[in-house]
Amino acid sequence: MRKTVLAVAFALGLATPAFSQSPVKINVGFTPVIDCLGAFVAKDLGFFEKRGLDVTITQMPNSQSMPPALLADSLQVGAVAAPILIQSRTGGFPIKIISGGTFVTNANPNGAIVVRNGVNINSPADFVGKRVASGALGSYFNVLFRQWLADNKVDPEKVTYVEVGFPQVGDVMRNGQIDASTIGQPFISRIEEAGVGKAYRWYVGDFPDGLLSNVYTTTEDWIAKNPKAVADFKEALNEANNFIKSNSEKSREIAAKYLKLPPEGMKNVPFSNYSIDVTEAQVKAWNDIMKRNKFIDGDVSLIVK
Template sequence: MINRRTLLATGASLAATSLPLRAQAPVKATFGYTAVTDYATVFIAREEGYFVKHGIDVTPQMVPLNPSIPPAIQSDSLQLGGPTPSVFLQAVEGGLDHVVLTGGGATSKKMTGLGLVARSGSGIKTAQDCVGKKIGVPGLGAFLHVGFRAWLKSQGVDYTKVNFIEAAFPQHGDLLRGGSLDAVVTADPFMQRILSSGAGYVASYYSTFLPDGLPSLVFVARRDWVQKNMAAAKGFQAGIAEAAKFLVDPKNSVKVREHIGKYIKLPPEVLATAQISPPLPVVTEPVLGWWADQMVEQKLLKTKPNLANLIVK
């Protein structure tokens, strides 16, 4: 028989061995983002404590250009990041073994928070007027670039006759004012700043032609990092899901904008008028496939990848 002293000793031993598990610190990870509101759920999850609650300590880090995110993840300068779907798919085809954990913002026909903004006096009013012009995009092959080229094609315009120049969002207003660019494909809150300054005007809310519910961003990591840190990866997904619920609750609107403003460094009066995309915490094969199809058509991808292998469910 086991006596009381043995039972007490065994219990104490078990308690001692379980303490490190309960006290284990959250996995630390740096998340790369660009200065747009579609990363709202990341900022919310960080500020509201959802990430730490689920066992991952995420530090957002601003990156000037979206296409820089996958190489930074690959080099482990970032562990997580939010490339646009097109940037992600190009990186995968280029040999990077990255996978999607969640999505950021989603397209909506009600959204007028992005568009083609032309320089005042440029005379650009239609898709045809873009031929021969210098148009800035915040990433060659990224979301705005690919979607805008799809719109040009839908309007009967050969997008190869448009001169696209890569320019980070914060530079758009200055490049228009200085005459270096004829127009920019841009998004809030930078679009609102350009319009309020008089440097440009909206030539087209071209994105309203896109189907609803497409991811504007995908939140990704290296496959081997996810395999090594599966609990933290699932924690990231859970944190984003909680943040998405917070985002769509009207009573949180002021806090949402405060959280966004903290990370994209814009004053409250600018953020007050900026539209915020609906969240897309779960990315599916069909919505990622829409982007893959566009990219194959635009010769940005050679073939459509096995999408099921790219999404962590």
């Protein structure tokens, strides 16, 4: 009798099908840069939600803070700068890439060396003895700046590097505590508009097209337990990336919301290059840069097949 009642209930849609599941909760860590726009759009427009993903977006101090948070499960996904991921992996953190985030092109680089007004810089050699800020030592902009100096025959060790959070760079620069900063958008535009400094060179664009910037990462354990959520997360990001390409005004509005900026503050900020795709060649390029700068000894494999 009980089996008959259940069968009727299923037929009438009065019982929950066995395959129905609760939404997968995912806390996504990000740093306040335009590179994370794909996640902002996917969250704001319901691209995650319609795929059964209950996503929270959490701002983190920097990329370095994300691998430990992933391991502790306080974050399930982190939008991490490529060099931080490589350093974490070589340090024993079991994390991998589940989706591409952004990449660099010469025509649209995502970072510059901004020099304080009144500081005289006419060539890379003029950075010797200067105080140059980055979000963190060993970070994306810091590592690339060191490599850029070396490529221009300047000893990177002759520059003083200091850690300053992106939102604080403008004030620290205005007070004369730093001479320059390696930084991305929207902060470059804000510093220039405030009359504090000016982009000396968009040095990130001096590297080969396709260099990885941010990638979305999680732990190997979370990947093994949530294969469908991994695929759905990547699919939602892809939908968001396509939306950004054809809806710049709405995308800027969403960026301002998550970056906590006035809408007019995003008006002239260029977008990054967004893609869910990652290749082994892109990972190798970072492996090579990290080895040349003595951050790692060997190569690591990071892509989820």
